[in-house]
Amino acid sequence: MSKFKKKGSGELPKISTASLPDIVFMLLFFFMVATVLRDNTLMIQNTLPAADQIQKLDKKDRVIYIYAGKPSARYQDKYGNQPRIQLNDKFATVSDVGAYVLAERASKREELQNVLTTALKVDGETKMGLISDIKQELRKVNALKINYTTRIGDYTQNN
Amino acid sequence: MGRRSAPEVNAGSMADIAFLLLIFFLVTTTIETDSGINRKLPPMEEIIDPPIIKERNIFTVVVNKNNQILVEEKLMEIRSLRSEAVAFLDNGGGLAEEACDYCQGSRDRSSSDNPDKAIISLKNDRETDYKVYISVQNELVAAYNELRNREFLRLYPQENMDYVQADRKYTDPRTDKKVKEKLREKLSVIKLMYPMKLSEAEPNKTS
Numbered sequence: 001m002s003k004f005k006k007k008g009s010g011e012l013p014k015i016s017t018a019s020l021p022d023i024v025f026m027l028l029f030f031f032m033v034a035t036v037l038r039d040n041t042l043m044i045q046n047t048l049p050a051a052d053q054i055q056k057l058d059k060k061d062r063v064i065y066i067y068a069g070k071p072s073a074r075y076q077d078k079y080g081n082q083p084r085i086q087l088n089d090k091f092a093t094v095s096d097v098g099a100y101v102l103a104e105r106a107s108k109r110e111e112l113q114n115v116l117t118t119a120l121k122v123d124g125e126t127k128m129g130l131i132s133d134i135k136q137e138l139r140k141v142n143a144l145k146i147n148y149t150t151r152i153g154d155y156t157q158n159n
Numbered sequence: 160m161g162r163r164s165a166p167e168v169n170a171g172s173m174a175d176i177a178f179l180l181l182i183f184f185l186v187t188t189t190i191e192t193d194s195g196i197n198r199k200l201p202p203m204e205e206i207i208d209p210p211i212i213k214e215r216n217i218f219t220v221v222v223n224k225n226n227q228i229l230v231e232e233k234l235m236e237i238r239s240l241r242s243e244a245v246a247f248l249d250n251g252g253g254l255a256e257e258a259c260d261y262c263q264g265s266r267d268r269s270s271s272d273n274p275d276k277a278i279i280s281l282k283n284d285r286e287t288d289y290k291v292y293i294s295v296q297n298e299l300v301a302a303y304n305e306l307r308n309r310e311f312l313r314l315y316p317q318e319n320m321d322y323v324q325a326d327r328k329y330t331d332p333r334t335d336k337k338v339k340e341k342l343r344e345k346l347s348v349i350k351l352m353y354p355m356k357l358s359e360a361e362p363n364k365t366s
Binding site: 013016019022025026029030033049050051052053054055056057063117119121122123124125126127128129131132135136138139140142143144145146147148149150152155156158 | 167180193195197201203238287288290292293297300304323330
């Protein structure tokens, strides 16, 4: 019997899997840290223009976001490649902006309703016509504080 | 027999390595806060009786549909826009009660009277690119900031910072209330010296 046993022990020993959970946790932590949390899934291209004379945006609960830009590649066959407005998770037209801002404002706490800022996150390639239309709509609903959200950089990067 | 099989690797330190990595990523990542150029839109009410503004007090900047910049009807490169705007705002060409004692400009009679009267008018076309518009906005804001920085450093050298830094400190929620109060006074003095009068006309339709 002992002869057989000797043969068996010549096989490779089992690899310990005790460290597997650690590896998994490590990956988990990495992705947790590397991921930027977003409230909205962007359906548009959104390369912000660069500027250096900037001010920090207010706290998140005091900001209403409006996105605009060309639909991203996978939405282009459905929505075309003309710049569009995105509110929350949906494409919208200029006429929806006013109602959206009013609805957002109503959903905020009362003491914040007068200090809201509207952040325009617009792709650099967009034409000003669309932005002027948005601004007109904002004026109509009296949302006068706006912020052109930019990334930090010199204006020469905007070419 | 026991010597033949490989000894089990001690996995006890694995957790330490994982935590080390976790802490490394925690420390090196910064949570992004958005920043940008703040603007106030004019209210919707129609102005019935618009004030009469002298031509020399208006600095017109037009961005046309080909993204060219026209300052006072002359074509200009964007890199000279800032210095032109500074020269206009800081001109101080006014006489008597309209004089500006802190301006360091050329006191040209055909340019602005004083910073309070000086208005920058920005007009763009519907076909202008947003990024060009932002660049122009950025340069005009930079012109104001340049002048405000200069005056802040001149009037409050003990603060040891310029206007932009002071403003950033003022808006920082971590700043002490007392410090904020003091800063606000100083900031508003500077703002009065160089008020930001940036008027935006509604864009032209491309013909």
